Amino acid sequence: MNKRENIEQLSINFDLYTGKSSDLHSIKRMLSDMERLYYDNKAFRKEVESNDIIVYEYYILEIPATPENLLYGTTILYPGKVGNEYFMNKGHFHQILNTSEVYYCLRGEGYLLMEDPEGEVLIAKINPGTSVYVPPRFAHRCINVSKNEPLISFYSCRADAGHDYKTIEIKGFRKLIIEERGKPKIINNPNWE
């Protein structure tokens, strides 16, 4: 069989239960990397100082950033809260705004929160087996509402899409998902600029 070296690069394992790859290193985001993203900054400071844990990790492949290639991998978002706001990832627009993304949930329970620059908001509930389409132009963020299980998804997008984290770091999302009486509730972000 020819091209063994290529075959190994083309095949990458992402465990269906843990989301982890034995072939790659993940990018890890600690709570302290999430400065300004949770609405309750007092609760955030307290958490970071007492227990700066990992909030999520994800895999990014080294694939040339061209429109004919695709990026893909898993994201693993751990359960937890900052005050009454559920753990989430930073979320981002694509640098090439007019590109899309697909999520396919492997495990856990949560939401995919999306909004476009004009303020249209889309919110999709995700469970194992749910695919969610992030339409072109929509920023996207995962929120884990489970008490004890990670939220694990496989994702794919165009390799040249790029990440614009800055807009969200500055403005935030228009909506937040908090826990109220033990259940997820969608509220307006009081800090949205």
Place this chain on the structure above:
Amino acid sequence: MNKRENIEQLSINFDLYTGKSSDLHSIKRMLSDMERLYYDNKAFRKEVESNDIIVYEYYILEIPATPENLLYGTTILYPGKVGNEYFMNKGHFHQILNTSEVYYCLRGEGYLLMEDPEGEVLIAKINPGTSVYVPPRFAHRCINVSKNEPLISFYSCRADAGHDYKTIEIKGFRKLIIEERGKPKIINNPNWE
């Protein structure tokens, strides 16, 4: 929560174990749809006449065929053989040849067979949790080598990629995967044109 109608379109369930969607109809391919694709035409004729069963099914979403959108869904390839050649799907090039595809295997055991127009061949073994990258310009076909389990994968590609089935229907793939002494073996396709 706004945009309920959009949210439902954006979220589609594909069962992680069966690969099936309760939200969509699948496209089904019977053995009789596979004319000329198995190398042993005598065995093929006999099978079709005695037992024209379903070989595979897959989902295609209605998404505008533009470079900013993505297609995605599951493919379910059933176990079986025609003579000593394992069940496979037709396989295709993309009409926009210079586009790629990602497969993420949810269940089963098989191979992803790829070749480009110049004759470079890539063969990746797939098991649950294996992602395989089909590079731009490579035709691709799944082969199920399990005796009793379907081979189920989630796939994603650019929505404008398009399907060129004709080239494979006429020429075939350069390689085939057959069973020899109970094990998969890769051979040259004797009918390749």
